[in-house]
Amino acid sequence: KAGVTQTPRYLIKTRGQQVTLSCSPISGHRSVSWYQQTPGQGLQFLFEYFSETQRNKGNFPGRFSGRQFSNSRSEMNVSTLELGDSALYLCASSFLPAYEQYFGPGTRLTVT
Amino acid sequence: KNEVEQSPQNLTAQEGEFITINCSYSVGISALHWLQQHPGGGIVSLFMLSSGKKKHGRLIATINIQEKHSSLHITASHPRDSAVYICAVSGVAGGGADGLTFGKGTHLIIQP
Numbered sequence: 001k002a003g004v005t006q007t008p009r010y011l012i013k014t015r016g017q018q019v020t021l022s023c024s025p026i027s028g029h030r031s032v033s034w035y036q037q038t039p040g041q042g043l044q045f046l047f048e049y050f051s052e053t054q055r056n057k058g059n060f061p062g063r064f065s066g067r068q069f070s071n072s073r074s075e076m077n078v079s080t081l082e083l084g085d086s087a088l089y090l091c092a093s094s095f096l097p098a099y100e101q102y103f104g105p106g107t108r109l110t111v112t
Numbered sequence: 113k114n115e116v117e118q119s120p121q122n123l124t125a126q127e128g129e130f131i132t133i134n135c136s137y138s139v140g141i142s143a144l145h146w147l148q149q150h151p152g153g154g155i156v157s158l159f160m161l162s163s164g165k166k167k168h169g170r171l172i173a174t175i176n177i178q179e180k181h182s183s184l185h186i187t188a189s190h191p192r193d194s195a196v197y198i199c200a201v202s203g204v205a206g207g208g209a210d211g212l213t214f215g216k217g218t219h220l221i222i223q224p
Binding site: 033035037042043044045046047048056058088090092098099100101102103105106108 | 142143145147153154155156157160198200202211212213214215216217
């Protein structure tokens with residue numbers, strides 16, 4: 001069974017731009033969560049989607065948004081990028097919410 | 113908001129030693145997760161537990177709900193166990209309504 005895939009793996013953007021990251025969950029998994037990892041703050045929860053609905057959202061500004069499609073694939077978008085948005089963005093999928101999560105390899109975003 | 117504390121932050125040991133990493137949290141949870149992260153960023157879920165003890169190979173995880181404490185043990189440690197080990201908790205019973213809250217991780221180095 002293929003694991004969680006994230007695209008792109010690496011991305012360099014300029015301040016003020018926007019970016020869209022993609023996550024394809026394990027086949028059959030319907031819940032997708034997104035996390036941000038930085039050296040200073042560690043891992044932080046961004047949001048969780050299940051059946052195309054956002055169930056939970058972490059403490060991030062409105063510039064961070066996401067969505068989930070009917071095939072469970074998910075995207076997250078960050079608008080008006082700031083230098084502090086440079087981070088590793090991880091996606092994780094689970095069969096259902098509150099089940100064990102399986103992480104993707106992450107997208108490393110650098111904002112210059 | 114749950115506070116998750118891990119100790120030690122850094123641990124260097126010799127191959128073959130018995131390793132213990134501790135995690136404590138401040139409020140009730142629905143589940144506790146132990147994760148492993150290797151250089152390069154990939155995260156692997158080792159255990160998800162809500163009570164008692166789980167074992168997988170040389171890894172053992174225990175949780176004491178009353179004391180709000182969990183431990184991860186590695187028996188017969190090996191250099192390939194070198195990684196960052198992260199404790200994370202899901203919110204109160206009902207499915208982790210607030211997403212995962214993470215500890216800062218324990219950086220483990222096993223020397224041959």
